Amino acid sequence: MxxxxxxxxxxxxxxxxxxxxxxxxxxxxxxxxxxxxxxxxxxxxxxxxxxxxxxxxxxxxxxxxxxxxxxxxxxxxxxxxxxxxxxxxxxxxxxxxxxxxxxxxxxxxxxxxxxxxxxxxxxxxxxxxxxxxPAWRVVLEDTRTRLAVAVREVAPSEDAAALFLTLAAGQRAALDDTWEDAFSRAGLAHVLSVSGLHVAALALMTLAVLRRLVVRTGERWRTLDARQVAAPLSVPFVWAYVVFTDNQPPAVRSAVMATVVLLGLALWKRADGLNGLAAAAVVLVAWAPSSVVDLSLRLSFLAVFGLVLLSPPLREALPLEEPDPAEPRRMLRWWGQAKETVAQTFCASAAATLSGLPIVAAAFGRVSLAGLVSNVIALPLCGLLTGLAAGGAALFVVAPGLATPVLWAGAWASELLLVLTRLFAAAPLASVEVPSLGFLSALYAVGLLTWALGTGRWRLGGLLAPAAVVLAMLSPVLAPRPGMRVTFLAVGQGDSVVLSSGGEHMLVDGGGVPGGMDTAERFILPFLKQEGISRLALAVLSHPHPDHALGLASALQHVPTERLWLPAGEEEGPLIRQVVSAAKDALVEEVEVGHPPLRLGEATLEVLGPPGPDARELLEGANDRSVVLLVRHGDVTVLLTGDVEADGEEALAERLGPVTVMKAPHHGSRTSSTEALLARTRPRHVVFCVGRRNRYGFPHPEVEARYRAVGSECWRTDHHGAVTVESDGRDVRLLPFLPTEPAETATPVARVAHPSPP
Missing domain, CATH: 2.40.50.140 (Nucleic acid-binding proteins)
Structure with a gap:
């Protein structure tokens, strides 16, 4: 269903x-x-x-x-x-x-x-x-603003105030981005949005309070189950909290599920997890059909599904006896109940993690192991914090002065949660990288369901789940890889090139825009993660311009490198200092023509530019003093030209011969790719690293025409996306990431038509 x-x-x-x-x-x-x-x-x-x-x-x-x-x-x-x-x-x-x-x-x-x-x-x-x-919107926004001021006055820190306001008023944007990653690594990412955890906690607390009030109101309710009266009365409180926190989609979906469960209690006296889940699905399909494919909704449904189906067998598998309710000694009885609570919470956390693992792996590429323990410790605190947030906000609306003690307690509870999050996020193996399971997700699901629902020998089918994970982890290792792969990433108006060969990797430049998006976070790091690259043998800054240096500095803060190459003779300006600082313990070398070749797996790197000191003094701009690399892999050669222009190309001329693939100098500007350069290199393929609709008009049409005139096939990162060159030492194959018209890809596999330069 x-x-x-x-x-x-x-x-x-x-x-x-x-x-x-x-x-x-x-x-x-x-x-x-x-x-x-x-x-x-x-x-x-x-x-x-x-x-x-x-x-x-x-x-x-x-x-x-x-x-x-x-x-x-x-x-x-x-x-x-x-x-x-x-x-x-x-x-x-x-x-x-x-x-x-x-x-x-x-x-x-x-x-x-x-x-x-x-x-x-x-x-x-x-x-x-x-x-x-609308008038109600004005009142609501004014109340949120005044609440934020009141919370910051009593909070021990700005981060604690931001976390509390996230739960009390839905103001998640106030929380620093670094905490997003910390909560994710600690397995507590669900705390950062008003979602199922908070709505469920509020619904249960409201139900318990109202039920106790109903029991104590007098004889008139004696003929009814107190839950039947308290459950529907809890619904308005749940929805009031959701509206006050700005109707966040996860909260709305959770409120729908809570409403279904509460009304079920009123009608049938008991709540069935799967029935409640299916009823909530009916409401959601009718109310917001497109939400059924949202990531958060799928994870929410799978978590509940896992709690219903996986928690009981996981609890049975734990070698821990259930507490004896008839135990006469109070301390032993309390101790047994405490152990059972911890066991149930651990099983619930494990069930939610296991049920959502394929989706989490596909979406984030990692799974938090710390969450198995952190949730046991943090969930009671999260429940308390939710009560303080909702109660403090409600009390602030009615009587702001009386709400101060509740807001103070909530802010300090938030500070304690931040401390716990920092500890769990810093723990070894707090989160582990997991590859996407792809079609193996079906095998994984069959294994979980067979183990959860089966009996006897059927439960051995549960081995399919870990087998699917192992196969997913081994598939990248077992898959055949070319001898050399060079990927020209699409990072907007800038350069970034990743070269891999024989298990070693190199990154040349990283794009970047002053005051703009982080190209490493958006493009480079996700690519390295997908390729399984966690360490670089070499990083190269071709020249100190923002569209080459900013993304490289950001990438090196997350991915260590053994060696860093910089252009010789450049003054140590802010961009170079930023890159060197990010490279940490790397061996930093200033390179120029004549630098000893470097072996990278099966490939060899030769430095062709910048020229030596005498010739370098005649080059006015940093573009012409770019690091120029010739990559050899058997008969295949790839020329990485940085941003050299006419003068820099002239200084290179005597050292160049025909090449297989060339990165167009200076993004295909009129001041580069001279006829003299093309006459000597005659590249079979040329790649233009340019941004969509860039204001410079790169590559200029006459430059493209110049390459086509010498027989080069043109590839552009604004049209083709990332362009990957695969080489076996004899042939090359160019693979565009974005689909192209048949005319543009009529020759996807190219034979090497020119000998490598002497």
Missing amino acids: LASLWAAGAGLGRWESRVEVPEALTQGRPVIVEGETERVERFDGTTRVRLAVARAGLPSGPLEAVRFRMNLSLRGEPPSLLPGQRVRAETKLMPDAPPSNPGEKDFGVTRRRQGVAFTGGLDAKRLLVLSPA
Whole structure:
């Protein structure tokens, strides 16, 4: 039944997220959009608005009815803006770009399922607000603001206040990003969003309090089970908490499940886990079909599924006797109950981890082992913290002065949870990397279910689960690998090249934009993780410009390297210092032409540039003083040119001959790729490392034409995504990450047509 509901929700979700917009409005021209704000998120200097667009049109024409959602980025200080307001803006409708590199996350998948088809940006002062916010929204936002001030006044630290406000008011953005990783490593990531844990804890606490009140109200309730009265009375309290924390999707789904369970208690006096799960699925499919494919919902359902099916057999497998309720000695009875509570919590944590392992491995690439222990210790504290957060917020609404002791206790409980999180996150093997199981997930699921539901010899089928994990871990090792692989990553307007051969790896440059996104975090590190690269034999900074250095410095903070090469003769400016500092204990060398060749697996690296001191003094710009590398692998040669331009190319000329693959110098600018260079190298393939719609217009059309004139096949990271060169020493094969037209890939396998240079 759950599988059928999932299929129904996925199908209905496609209808729910449909986009209706004339093609003329999606051609990159300015468009007037008008609609209602659904979400407003504020960051440093930027405000992001989720807009449900109802009308749109060109500035010169009338607005017509449309249906889509978009994310608007407002630069500067925006007007007072809340969800529910109608606004009008002039912007360009930019569709989400697909992932361009192996391992890169597709952030657009979730947005497209929600009908968010475009992004846009404008100056906040040019946003026209057409209607005021609903009165209840204004009151709610004002209350949250005053609550944040009150919490910070009594909190022991800013982080403790941020964590408490995350649970009390849904203000997760206030928590520092470093804590996100710490909670994930500690196995406590579920604490950071108002989700099933918090809603369930609140529902149980509210039910217990109301039940006790019902029992003590008098004779009129004696004929009824107190739970039948208290359960439906708990529902409004649960939903009030969800609304106050800004209706976060995980909280809404959990509230639906809690409501189903509470109403079930009122009608049938008992709650069945699987029935409650299926009933909640029915409500969710009817209410928000597209949510059934959300990662958090799948993990939530699998966690409950695991608690129902796996917890009992896991508890039976523990060599620990259940406590004797008839034990006459009170201390021994309490001790037995405490041990049983710990055992049950451990089994519940293990069940949730095991049931969600395939999805967690595919989404995050690692599983927290610390969570098996951290949840046993932290869950009681989380329950207490949820009660203090919800109770403190409710009391603050009614009587702010009386809420101060509760807010103080909640802030200190948050500080204690942060201390525990830091300890568990720093523990050895707190989290382990796990490869995606892929099709082996089915084998894993069959093994778990066979062990959980089977008896006798059937339970031996449970061995299929660990067998699936072992096979997934061994598959990358057993898979055949080429003798050399060179990947030109798509990092926007910049360079980043990863070379692997014989189990050794090299990273050349890392892209980067001053004040922009971290290209290492977005592109390089996910690629290295997917390839199983945890250490580099060599890192190279071709020259100290931001579009080469910033991402390299960020990557080296996470991936150690044995050796770092820098261009000889460059002054030690801030970019070079940043890269050297990130490389930590690496052997730092300044290289120039004539530097001894370096063996990297089956490949050999030769330094062709920058030239020696005398010739280097004649080169004015850092581009022409780039580190230039020639990579040899048998008969195959790959030339990495950095950003050399005409003068630098002339200094290289006498040392160059025909090459198999070449990275286009300086991204294909008019000041590079001279006819003299192409006449000497005549590359079979050329790769342009350029950003989509870059403001420089790289690569320039005449430069592409110049390469095609000498027989080079052109590859561009803005069109093809990451371009991978695989070599066996005789042949090369170029693999674009993004699909291309047949005409562009008519010759995916190329024979080496030129001898390697002498």
